[in-house]
Amino acid sequence: MNQEIKIVSVSIPADLVRQLDKVCDLEHRNRSELYREALRQYLKLRRWQALREYSAAKAAVAGSEGIDVEKIIEELSV
């Protein structure tokens, strides 16, 4: 897949870089690969957290309308 690549400069504490370099050695990966993966995971987690917060708001509305989310889940069939 063709992707536009941008080269960015970031400031990272030396100790953190040392820890990351250790992981690079253990996992036989270069810094760029590891940093990309770390960023992707962070963004996915952030996206998940936003969905959790939205779901919590919807559950609160459902609860106030007498809708039982647990019961909805229990009613599902495989």
Place this chain on the structure above:
Amino acid sequence: MTNARKSSRNGQADPVDRIAVDISIWLRALFFGGSAEELIKMALTGKVEILTTEAQFDDLAAVLRQRLGFSEAAISEVRRFVENATTLLPSPAVPASGPVADLSPLLQAARDSQASAIATSHASKLMGMADFEGIPIVTVS
């Protein structure tokens, strides 16, 4: 699928468990967190690979939309998440006849994709099965 695999010492990717999940897992993870959420997060960090089918996603979207009031924008966001975090399989073709004609699409997808396990929060719905064709069925509460 963009999930990363951890490299082992010889540079080869370590295989991860492939777990077929039903929509109760997604709903429980979204609304209650707990073990279901932990399973989703394990997929985010590449510790496991989660398998979901298009048909299951459609069912999930229908529940979120019709019974829980999710907006279309929110459902699109759920879909983006599912596509990025898991392996979204095409729905298995339903066999025309035979002993597996009534097979749950989840079980069929698990078999076809050689899943390591099937995760559900409805053990009773799978009639107390400990496994399906050798694929263990695990309950996530």
